[in-house]
Structure formats: structure tokens, C-alpha cells
Amino acid sequence: MSRWGRRPQLSFPDVGSIEGPLLEVVDLHTSFRTGRGLVRAVDGVSFNLARGHTLGVVGESGSGKTVLSRSIMGLVPGTNVERSGTVRLSGHDITAMSLDELREVWGMQIALVFQDPMTALNPVVRIGRQITESLRLRAGLDRKAAYETSVALLKSVGIPAPEQRLRNYPHELSGGMRQRVMIAIALACGPKLLLADEPTTGLDVTVQAQILDLLAAQQRERHMGMILVTHDLGVVANRTDDIVVMYAGRVVEQAPTAELFARTRMPYTEALLRSIPRLAEASHTRLRAIPGRPPDLATELKGCRFAPRCPYAQDHCRKEEPPLRAAGQGHLFRCWYPVGSAEGDAALAYNVAARVPAALAFTGIPVRDAALVAPNAVGSA
Amino acid sequence: MLRFIATRLVQLVVICFLISVFAFLLVHLLPGDPTLAILGPNDTPAARAVLLHQLGLNKGLVSQYGTWIMNIFHGNLGASFLTKQTVTNALGVAVPIDLELVVVSQVLALLVAIPMALIAALRPNRLFDRIATTSTFAMLSLPTFVAGPLLVLVFAVTLKWVPATGFDRLSQGLGQNLKSVILPSVALAIGSVTVYYRLLRADLIATLQEDFVTMARSKGLSTRYILMRHVMRPSSFSLLAGAGISIGTLFTGAFVVEVLFQLPGIGYQLVQAIYSRDYLVVQGMALVAAVAFVVVNFGVDFLLTILDPRVRRA
Numbered sequence: 053m054s055r056w057g058r059r060p061q062l063s064f065p066d067v068g069s070i071e072g073p074l075l076e077v078v079d080l081h082t083s084f085r086t087g088r089g090l091v092r093a094v095d096g097v098s099f100n101l102a103r104g105h106t107l108g109v110v111g112e113s114g115s116g117k118t119v120l121s122r123s124i125m126g127l128v129p130g131t132n133v134e135r136s137g138t139v140r141l142s143g144h145d146i147t148a149m150s151l152d153e154l155r156e157v158w159g160m161q162i163a164l165v166f167q168d169p170m171t172a173l174n175p176v177v178r179i180g181r182q183i184t185e186s187l188r189l190r191a192g193l194d195r196k197a198a199y200e201t202s203v204a205l206l207k208s209v210g211i212p213a214p215e216q217r218l219r220n221y222p223h224e225l226s227g228g229m230r231q232r233v234m235i236a237i238a239l240a241c242g243p244k245l246l247l248a249d250e251p252t253t254g255l256d257v258t259v260q261a262q263i264l265d266l267l268a269a270q271q272r273e274r275h276m277g278m279i280l281v282t283h284d285l286g287v288v289a290n291r292t293d294d295i296v297v298m299y300a301g302r303v304v305e306q307a308p309t310a311e312l313f314a315r316t317r318m319p320y321t322e323a324l325l326r327s328i329p330r331l332a333e334a335s336h337t338r339l340r341a342i343p344g345r346p347p348d349l350a351t352e353l354k355g356c357r358f359a360p361r362c363p364y365a366q367d368h369c370r371k372e373e374p375p376l377r378a379a380g381q382g383h384l385f386r387c388w389y390p391v392g393s394a395e396g397d398a399a400l401a402y403n404v405a406a407r408v409p410a411a412l413a414f415t416g417i418p419v420r421d422a423a424l425v426a427p428n429a430v431g432s433a
Numbered sequence: 434m435l436r437f438i439a440t441r442l443v444q445l446v447v448i449c450f451l452i453s454v455f456a457f458l459l460v461h462l463l464p465g466d467p468t469l470a471i472l473g474p475n476d477t478p479a480a481r482a483v484l485l486h487q488l489g490l491n492k493g494l495v496s497q498y499g500t501w502i503m504n505i506f507h508g509n510l511g512a513s514f515l516t517k518q519t520v521t522n523a524l525g526v527a528v529p530i531d532l533e534l535v536v537v538s539q540v541l542a543l544l545v546a547i548p549m550a551l552i553a554a555l556r557p558n559r560l561f562d563r564i565a566t567t568s569t570f571a572m573l574s575l576p577t578f579v580a581g582p583l584l585v586l587v588f589a590v591t592l593k594w595v596p597a598t599g600f601d602r603l604s605q606g607l608g609q610n611l612k613s614v615i616l617p618s619v620a621l622a623i624g625s626v627t628v629y630y631r632l633l634r635a636d637l638i639a640t641l642q643e644d645f646v647t648m649a650r651s652k653g654l655s656t657r658y659i660l661m662r663h664v665m666r667p668s669s670f671s672l673l674a675g676a677g678i679s680i681g682t683l684f685t686g687a688f689v690v691e692v693l694f695q696l697p698g699i700g701y702q703l704v705q706a707i708y709s710r711d712y713l714v715v716q717g718m719a720l721v722a723a724v725a726f727v728v729v730n731f732g733v734d735f736l737l738t739i740l741d742p743r744v745r746r747a
Binding site for chain 1: 642645648649652663666740
């Protein structure tokens with residue numbers, strides 16, 4: 053019994069002994085009731101994650117990836133949140149749990165690494181207490197054991213002179229050090245699943261790689277499942293087993309990492325890949341940005357959500373949303389005119405001929421020429 | 434840290450010097466002739482000139498200030514023209530009253546405001562928050578000269594729980610003493626509760642939306658622990674600064690309450706001295722009140738540097 057309220061006792065069986073995936077997410081929906089209507093931030097997402105595997109969740113800002121990682125934990129704050137669907141951790145449905153039961157899962161089974169360590173660490177609390185508090189209150193260690201564990205943790209995430217760092221406040225450390233501290237905090241109670249929400253976005257490029265390597269090393273060592281949320285396909289390319297691409301709250305493509313890069317089917321994924329700048333290109337080459345922005349999730353959306361920005365889009369796309377279709381082992385995509393298919397090539401050629409701006413931008417023809425020509429009604433390919 | 438305190442101490446000394454100059458000049462800026470007030474309008478000009486000389490008021494301002502400040506360092510603030518009571522004696526009566534009024538009223542105000550703000554901030558815009566925000570606003574618009582007599586009417590006249598006026602010293606027993614200050618303290622606390630509640634509620638709501646609170650939740654810590662160990666401290670800066678100003682102002686600002694309850698505190702004696710042009714009393718009381726204000730706020734600044742490690746570098 054702790055001074056700070058009852059510590060819930062929930063027996064979680066040893067995860068290693070259980071068959072089946074570590075995490076199963078089935079038809080997860082998370083919406084926010086706002087003044088403008090219901091915003092569907094996560095809209096029917098399903099996937100599995102095996103023990104010791106890494107899943108990359110990729111999408112641009114506003115695609116729902118951060119809300120997804122929070123709602124997997126059941127950690128979306130506020131009274132205006134609606135969540136449905138099932139999240140099973142080692143077979144336990146954590147969406148059905150009470151707050152006391154969830155507290156037993158948080159930190160101990162699932163831990164979160166935040167995007168910005170400056171705001172996610174309490175500025176007026178020493179690093180030491182921010183690490184030891186969960187060790188003492190949750191793992192039940194005594195003062196001395198908690199201190200020794202936190203020194204070992206800081207050492208394991210590559211922080212020199214950990215004894216001194218424990219006495220520091222967050223503002224006294226550099227950005228990379230703060231992110232290492234955050235990872236140490238997340239790892240403190242030995243979680244089985246690590247959710248890393250854009251863990252490198254606030255950091256210098258050189259530090260980014262170090263942090264990603266650290267996460268990968270810790271994950272291998274502890275045989276954790278990890279979900280790596282990012283907007284950067286380059287980040288997940290060599291570090292994940294599977295990738296889920298999200299757009300406007302939906303999964304639009306999902307595949308094992310090598311398969312996704314080798315046989316991209318979804319035009320959105322293709323556009324994301326093309327938007328990564330390449331070293332081989334001459335400097336000052338124009339970046340291949342995706343024109344437009346994701347749709348307003350508060351409005352009723354008809355048809356494929358990417359259609360307004362898609363170089364392949366036809367009337368069919370604007371009328372009817374494609375279902376998630378299978379293409380080979382574990383490869384799912386949501387498109388009527390997939391990349392690399394005969395229909396897809398025809399649709400793109402048709403759009404270029406019809407001087408549709410998105411298609412011209414995609415092929416590299418300057419869009420200002422296209423603006424002179426009003427896009428005609430484009431028929432179904 | 435030590436450097437920071439040293440800098441602030443030097444500032445404190447400079448400010449206290451400036452205050453003493455202003456307190457000294459204040460009386461010379463007031464219209465009217467002190468000799469007229471002491472001797473009455475019917476005395477001869479010769480007698481007034483003699484008095485002026487006796488009081489040292491015929492000398493230059495700088496020399497007058499020098500004499501005054503040197504006497505203060507010797508614990509001598511002069512004496513009242515009217516009552517012949519020394520200012521030091523008058524302060525000996527006034528200061529304990531004000532100290533007790535300030536301490537009791539502010540403790541009461543914080544005891545009410547902090548739990549209210551915590552409950553309201555946890556569920557903003559829900560029932561409790563709406564009731565608390567509206568009722569504290571009503572309290573703010575209730576002036577002390579209305580709240581005071583109302584309290585006297587209910588608790589002293591009707592219920593006869595406490596005396597209506599007067600001050601019983603601590604030497605007359607703690608119960609007796611508290612009974613005599615509780616009504617004026619409540620009257621003073623009413624205004625402070627609103628300010629403290631609003632400052633703390635706003636900061637708490639802002640802090641609760643910080644990432645580090647979500648982070649603490651994601652560690653599986655209990656709501657109570659998070660509130661006490663993660664949220665309260667970074668939410669208390671505005672409250673503390675507000676309390677500093679509020680407490681400092683109360684040393685003289687309790688005037689209305691002191692008159693209502695017949696408590697000879699600093700404000701009460703100061704106003705009486707101004708009316709009777711008892712200029713040494715005015716100077717002494719104003720000096721003590723202003724120095725108290727500055728010292729209280731120095732203390733608050735010091736507490737802020739302890740609460741917020743980021744300030745220490747500044």
C-alpha cells in the first residue's frame with residue numbers, strides 16, 4: 053500500500069509464455085467532440101504487433117498517428133473523447149479496463165516516449181525523482197535500489213556521469229540528453245511495449261540517428277515490441293519490421309517494410325517516398341512536396357480521402373472509398389488504381405493528358421502551366 | 434544562488450533608502466502647518482516660531498532627513514505631538530495586530546482557495562467549477578465595509594459567539610485572542626480567496642495540459658501523486674506572486690476593517706495621524722508599512738527561486 057493511493061494488483065501472466073501477438077488493435081476509432089462537429093482522428097485502425105517486433109506508423113501532420121499511439125494506451129485526456137474498438141495486450145482487452153487497472157498497465161507493460169523531451173519532462177523536478185518515482189511507487193523498490201537502478205538506466209542509455217545528471221533539472225541538459233533521459237524513464241519498469249511518438253523530431257539530425265540506434269538496441273536487448281511513430285519514411289526504412297501508412301485517420305497501406313518499399317501500391321505512400329530529398333540529386337533541386345493538405349476531419353468525407361491530392365485519382369475515387377485490399381503476404385492497401393498496376397498507369401496517363409494539377413506536379417511539369425487549363429471532367433479509366 | 438540573493442539584498446537596501454526618502458518628503462508635501470495643528474489657531478506667531486525651532490523644522494530638508502534617519506537607527510522614531518506617545522510604542526501596539534490579521538486572514542484564504550481551485554481545475558467548466566467561479570466573483574464584489582458589518586451582525590450581535598470590536602492580546606489567552614481577530618480576518622480573507630482561487634485555478638488548468646502531466650500519467654502514477662508532486666509546484670508561481678502583493682498591501686490596506694472592528698493597527702493609526710498632521714507618526718508608520726511590503730515581496734522572490742529552478746540563472 054502506498055501513501056499515494058492504492059496500487060492496483062493485476063496479475064499479468066509472463067508475456068513470453070503466451071502464444072499470439074503482443075498487441076492486437078482491432079477497428080480502433082478515436083473521435084473528439086468539438087464545436088465544429090465530430091473530429092475522427094483515428095478511424096477504424098487494425099493491426100497486430102508480435103513480441104520483439106517493430107512497427108512503423110507513418111503519416112504527415114494531422115494524419116492521426118499521435119492520437120493513435122495515445123489511444124492504444126487509453127491515454128487520450130479530456131471529456132470530449134469517444135473511443136471504440138479493441139486493444140488487446142498479451143490477450144488482455146485493455147479498452148475494457150478501469151482506470152486503476154490501466155494504471156497497472158501504464159509504465160509497467162506499455163511505456164511512452166514523447167516527441168519533445170523539453171515539455172515532457174517536468175521542468176521543476178530533478179531528473180532523479182522523475183526516474184525513481186515509478187521505480188519506487190510502481191515497481192516497489194526501496195530508496196537505495198531505486199537510486200542504483202536509475203544510475204544503471206542512465207548508463208545504459210549512454211549518459212555519462214549519471215550520478216551528477218540525477219541531480220540536474222531538465223533545462224540543464226541538452227536536447228539529446230533529455231531524450232535519453234526520457235527513454236530511460238520509459239524503460240524504467242521494463243515495459244513489454246514501447247510507444248515512441250516522433251522520438252527524434254525535436255533533435256539535430258546527428259543526434260536523431262543516435263537516439264534511433266539507442267531505441268533499436270534497447271528493444272533488441274529487452275525483446276520489447278515497439279511502435280515507432282514518425283512522419284519520415286526514411287526513419288522507419290531500416291528500423292522496422294512492418295509499416296502502417298496513415299492518412300486522415302485511416303490506414304491506407306500496410307506491409308512488411310521491405311515489401312512496402314519494393315512494391316508500393318498506394319499513391320500516398322509513393323508520394324511520401326518521392327518527397328524524401330536524395331543526396332544523389334543536384335543541390336537546390338526542387339523538393340517534391342505533396343501539394344495541398346490533409347482533409348478537415350470534422351467534415352463528412354466521401355470517397356478516397358487522398359483523392360483531392362492524388363495524381364491517379366479518377367471519378368470512381370471521389371465517389372467511393374476503396375476498401376483495404378490484400379496484395380501478397382501481409383500487404384494491404386486502399387486504392388482503386390494502385391501504383392504499378394495497369395489501371396494505375398492508365399489513370400496517371402489520363403490525368404497528365406487532362407492536365408490535372410496533381411498529376412502534372414507529380415510528373416514534374418510546372419503547375420503554373422496547368423493552371424491555365426481548367427481540369428476537364430475526368431472519366432473513369 | 435548566493436549571488437542571486439546578494440544582488441537582491443543590495444536592491445532591497447536601495448529600495449528601503451528610497452522609501453525612507455519618500456516617507457520623509459511625503460509629510461512636507463502635505464499642505465498645512467504642523468505648528469498650527471499643535472498649538473491651535475489662537476497662539477502667537479512668536480510661540481509658533483519657537484516650536485518650529487524646537488522641532489528642528491527650520492533647518493534644511495537634508496539636515497532634517499539626516500537627523501530623522503540617524504534617530505531611526507537608534508530605534509527612535511520620535512513621538513506624537515498630540516498624545517506624547519512615542520512612535521515606537523504606537524508601532525508596538527499596531528504591528529502585532531496587523532501581523533495577526535495578515536497571518537490569520539491569509540491562512541484562511543489559502544485553506545479555502547487551494548482545495549477549491551484543485552477541484553475546479555480537475556473538471557473545468559463542470560458544475561463545481563461554475564459554482565465556485567461565480568460565488569468567488571460575488572465575494573470579490575462584496576466590499577469589506579459591507580461584509581464586515583454583516584459578519585458582526587450575524588456572529589457577534591445575533592449569535593454572540595465573538596466580541597464585535599476590540600483586540601485581546603495573545604497574553605490574554607489564545608482562545609480569547611483568536612476570538613477577537615477571527616471576524617476581521619474573515620472580512621479580509623473574502624477578497625483574497627477570489628484572487629487566490631482564480632490565479633491558482635488558471636495555472637492549474639494550464640499545467641494539467643502540459644506534456645509532462647500526460648507523461649506522469651503514462652508512468653501509471655496516481656492522480657493524487659501527480660497533482661501534489663508534479664502539478665502544484667509549477668502552478669503556484671502566480672499564486673505566490675499574488676500573495677506577496679496581497680499580504681504587503683494588507684499592512685495598510687486593512688484600514689477599513691481596523692476602523693470597523695476598532696483595532697488600532699497601522700492603517701488605522703496612520704489615517705488618524707494624517708488627519709491630525711501628526712507628521713512624525715505618519716512618517717514612522719508609512720516607513721514601516723512600506724518596508725514590510727518590500728520585505729514580504731523579497732521573501733516571495735526568494736521562495737520563487739526555490740520553487741522554480743529555472744529562475745536561479747536569471
